[in-house]
Amino acid sequence: MTDKKIMGIDLGGTTVKFAILTKDGEIQQKWSIQTNILDEGAHIVPDIVESINRHLHLYNMSAEDFLGIGMGTPGSVDRNKGTVVGAYNLNWKTTQPVKEQIEKGTGITFTLDNDANVAALGERWQGAGDNASDVVFITLGTGVGGGIVMENELLHGAAGCAGEIGHITVDPNGFECTCGKKGCLETVASATGIVRVARQLSEEYAGPSTLKQRLDDGEELTSKDIFELAEAEDPFALMVVDHICFYLGLACGNIGNLLNPSALILGGGVSAAGELLRSKVSNYFKQFTFPQVTESTQIKLAQLGNDAGIIGAASLALKLER
Numbered sequence: 374m375t376d377k378k379i380m381g382i383d384l385g386g387t388t389v390k391f392a393i394l395t396k397d398g399e400i401q402q403k404w405s406i407q408t409n410i411l412d413e414g415a416h417i418v419p420d421i422v423e424s425i426n427r428h429l430h431l432y433n434m435s436a437e438d439f440l441g442i443g444m445g446t447p448g449s450v451d452r453n454k455g456t457v458v459g460a461y462n463l464n465w466k467t468t469q470p471v472k473e474q475i476e477k478g479t480g481i482t483f484t485l486d487n488d489a490n491v492a493a494l495g496e497r498w499q500g501a502g503d504n505a506s507d508v509v510f511i512t513l514g515t516g517v518g519g520g521i522v523m524e525n526e527l528l529h530g531a532a533g534c535a536g537e538i539g540h541i542t543v544d545p546n547g548f549e550c551t552c553g554k555k556g557c558l559e560t561v562a563s564a565t566g567i568v569r570v571a572r573q574l575s576e577e578y579a580g581p582s583t584l585k586q587r588l589d590d591g592e593e594l595t596s597k598d599i600f601e602l603a604e605a606e607d608p609f610a611l612m613v614v615d616h617i618c619f620y621l622g623l624a625c626g627n628i629g630n631l632l633n634p635s636a637l638i639l640g641g642g643v644s645a646a647g648e649l650l651r652s653k654v655s656n657y658f659k660q661f662t663f664p665q666v667t668e669s670t671q672i673k674l675a676q677l678g679n680d681a682g683i684i685g686a687a688s689l690a691l692k693l694e695r
């Protein structure tokens with residue numbers, strides 16, 4: 374008898390990514406479809422079902438070949454009911470019975486969790502986490518999110534909000550956040566937050582700087598531009614990056630003191646800044662942690678890129694075996 378496979382789905386606002394993996398985490402097939410968010414997202418789940426069935430047919434597989442399907446989704450997840458609510462980038466305003474629809478449509482057992490948690494599981498299992506029992510993942514992208522794995526279990530909290538690292542306060546008098554409070558990590562360390570910090574600091578900065586000049590000229594800059602200029606040793610860009618890394622190091626230090634994971638993994642688009650980002654965050658992290666944590670918790674860069682979601686999602690299906 375051959376080993377059963379697992380399937381991972383990473384549901385996002387623009388694409389839905391799918392992968393078929395072995396139970397050891399090796400990706401065997403990978404594909405994606407566009408997310409059709411029209412009609413209040415009513416097409417999303419039917420499109421997923423149709424795509425799964427079409428690909429199983431294509432690969433000469435059937436429902437019996439699978440242990441289960443796991444999915445990462447935006448919005449608030451009820452893991453017991455298998456429903457999702459409030460995923461605004463999918464146009465899902467009402468509660469969606471995702472598990473029921475996908476199991477009915479495919480005949481395969483289904484489970485789900487939120488997208489940041491699932492990415493954390495992926496990096497922990499097959500990426501920078503080295504499959505350790507205690508790992509925290511921070512995603513730095515259009516927003517800042519995260520996931521916490523402690524003693525081999527994903528933490529969810531009373532209302533499923535555990536791991537919302539983006540809303541850790543790093544500056545009580547800082548910028549307003551979409552969550553309604555001030556100075557959240559997300560307001561300064563997301564892709565747009567970094568540009569916002571640069572604009573604010575540029576008002577007080579005097580001295581030669583390409584970054585300062587481009588901001589003063591009204592250019593539309595990205596966080597990537599800022600890190601590239603810092604890499605080229607633009608003095609103002611270095612100052613901005615230092616500020617960002619201070620906030621990240623402060624948040625990571627508090628997380629480290631609280632949870633003492635073996636790794637705090639930085640992922641998402643902003644983490645493409647690489648070693649410049651990692652080393653600076655790590656330096657501040659050391660400043661804000663006490664010695665035993667400083668020594669045993671490492672700041673690392675994510676390794677899986679876009680695949681973290683599908684790999685972590687698929688790993689949810691492994692739990693269905695129990």
Ligand SMILES: [Zn+2]
Pocket residue numbers: 539540550551552553554557559
């Ligand atoms: Zn917030």
